[in-house]
Amino acid sequence: MPTLLLYYLLLRPASKLLTNFHYQNKWSMDKRSFLKGLAMTGLSAPLSAYSMGNWTDRFNKIPAPSITGNDVWTDIRNGYKLKPDYINLENGYYNFLPEEILENFIRHVREVNYQGSYYMRTVQFDNKKNIAARLASIGGCNADELIITRNATESLDMIIGGMTWKAGDEAIMAEQDYGSMLEMFKQVAKRYGVINKIVSVPNHPSSDEEIVNLYANAMTPKTKLLMVSHMINITGQILPIRKICDMAHSKGVDVMVDGAHAFAHFQYSIPDLHCDYYGASLHKWLSTPLGAGILYVKKDNIKKVWPVFAEGDRKENDITRLNHTGTHPAHTDLAIANAIDYYLKLGPDKKEERLRYLQQYWTSKVRNMKNIVVNTPADPARACGIANVGVKGIKPSLLADVLFKKYKIYTVAIDYANVQGCRISPNIYTMPADLDVLIHALQELGEKGTA
Numbered sequence: 001m002p003t004l005l006l007y008y009l010l011l012r013p014a015s016k017l018l019t020n021f022h023y024q025n026k027w028s029m030d031k032r033s034f035l036k037g038l039a040m041t042g043l044s045a046p047l048s049a050y051s052m053g054n055w056t057d058r059f060n061k062i063p064a065p066s067i068t069g070n071d072v073w074t075d076i077r078n079g080y081k082l083k084p085d086y087i088n089l090e091n092g093y094y095n096f097l098p099e100e101i102l103e104n105f106i107r108h109v110r111e112v113n114y115q116g117s118y119y120m121r122t123v124q125f126d127n128k129k130n131i132a133a134r135l136a137s138i139g140g141c142n143a144d145e146l147i148i149t150r151n152a153t154e155s156l157d158m159i160i161g162g163m164t165w166k167a168g169d170e171a172i173m174a175e176q177d178y179g180s181m182l183e184m185f186k187q188v189a190k191r192y193g194v195i196n197k198i199v200s201v202p203n204h205p206s207s208d209e210e211i212v213n214l215y216a217n218a219m220t221p222k223t224k225l226l227m228v229s230h231m232i233n234i235t236g237q238i239l240p241i242r243k244i245c246d247m248a249h250s251k252g253v254d255v256m257v258d259g260a261h262a263f264a265h266f267q268y269s270i271p272d273l274h275c276d277y278y279g280a281s282l283h284k285w286l287s288t289p290l291g292a293g294i295l296y297v298k299k300d301n302i303k304k305v306w307p308v309f310a311e312g313d314r315k316e317n318d319i320t321r322l323n324h325t326g327t328h329p330a331h332t333d334l335a336i337a338n339a340i341d342y343y344l345k346l347g348p349d350k351k352e353e354r355l356r357y358l359q360q361y362w363t364s365k366v367r368n369m370k371n372i373v374v375n376t377p378a379d380p381a382r383a384c385g386i387a388n389v390g391v392k393g394i395k396p397s398l399l400a401d402v403l404f405k406k407y408k409i410y411t412v413a414i415d416y417a418n419v420q421g422c423r424i425s426p427n428i429y430t431m432p433a434d435l436d437v438l439i440h441a442l443q444e445l446g447e448k449g450t451a
């Protein structure tokens with residue numbers, strides 16, 4: 001190998017190599033040059049190469065409110081490889097990929113493997129940065145306030161574990177929050193003497209104020225951090241985040257929002273929420289491959305956080321301080337761009353409407369059925385695609401079992417805090433006919449009152 005090339009590959013910082021690599025700077029916000037860049041490099045196929053039919057053209061012709069027009073949704077469904085064994089109503093864990101994103105992902109795996117260390121030493125970090133900028137634009141925030149992580153757990157636990165805690169400091173959270181974050185708070189309690197105050201969010205709040213007051217009443221002059229779920233994962237309830245943040249800030253308390261289920265599910269801008277920290281998973285509602293998430297930190301707060309993995313010299317308010325991961329699956333980062341394209345083609349507004357429509361389609365039919373308990377608010381503003389349902393007299397684990405074995409519906413049982421039921425999380429490929437099976441099952445089980 002010529003000495004000069006060796007020098008370039010081994011010694012020069014990756015950013016300096018970009019001028020020799022035609023992949024450079026092609027991941028821009030400008031879609032045309034973005035696509036051109038992809039096509040030139042072989043590190044990603046032109047997206048059309050893997051598009052499944054012409055559903056986007058057809059979709060564009062349907063006015064947004066016509067969300068029940070089934071033809072286009074059939075096309076979208078056909079873009080997924082669905083298991084015929086059961087109806088999957090457990091997409092909340094992982095929104096597995098439509099074939100279009102999957103094929104691009106596989107191509108990235110092949111190409112990064114082909115390029116090997118050359119890719120890792122040249123444009124890996126610039127690509128990640130540019131894709132993070134596209135995610136920031138979806139989140140409505142500045143590119144220097146958002147990084148790509150491996151999941152919501154990494155994002156949120158980095159904040160909980162990275163704060164400068166002292167004995168007697170207090171943190172507030174809810175028993176409906178996600179277990180991994182509650183465990184992390186338990187760890188900082190053991191490690192630093194932090195006192196955790198745990199509230200319980202009602203399944204059917206009468207107003208935003210009821211929820212805001214719940215958190216406000218748990219505050220003391222020692223409160224340092226409040227964690228709140230944007231969408232409660234076990235019920236799908238959406239909380240009034242901005243009002244909670246404004247209340248907390250009026251008392252000098254920072255707010256960290258768990259947006260694991262919110263990002264690319266329904267629309268909002270992170271800065272409009274007035275929160276300090278925001279973490280989400282991308283393999284949930286954005287449908288990226290497994291192992292992708294985001295962390296938003298409001299510019300002024302970046303300096304307050306100690307990273308889990310130390311980064312080299314950076315300014316104290318540089319968010320990349322928090323982004324040292326070691327070697328990780330770089331092809332996953334690349335596929336985030338394909339998932340973003342898919343999401344934008346679909347239309348964030350249409351996706352949100354469809355998911356809310358599907359949830360209301362079944363909840364509105366079962367809410368008043370005998371022995372049925374819907375644990376999710378009926379108000380459309382307080383929920384979107386996810387809801388939770390229980391049957392009086394049937395334990396959630398047994399309900400999930402019967403739904404699976406007898407009715408061929410896959411869900412997940414939830415049996416803690418004030419939630420006893422199965423979480424139902426359809427996705428954009430779900431059809432009303434799938435939900436009719438659930439409605440029928442609930443009617444039969446509710447009538448009998450036993451499994």
Ligand SMILES: Cc1ncc(COP(=O)(O)O)c(C=O)c1O
Pocket residue numbers: 092093151152153154177178180229231232233258260261281
């Ligand atoms: C509310 C909530 N927060 C955080 C997480 C953790 O997400 P991940 O496993 O992608 O880190 C989940 C996962 O289901 C969740 O539902």
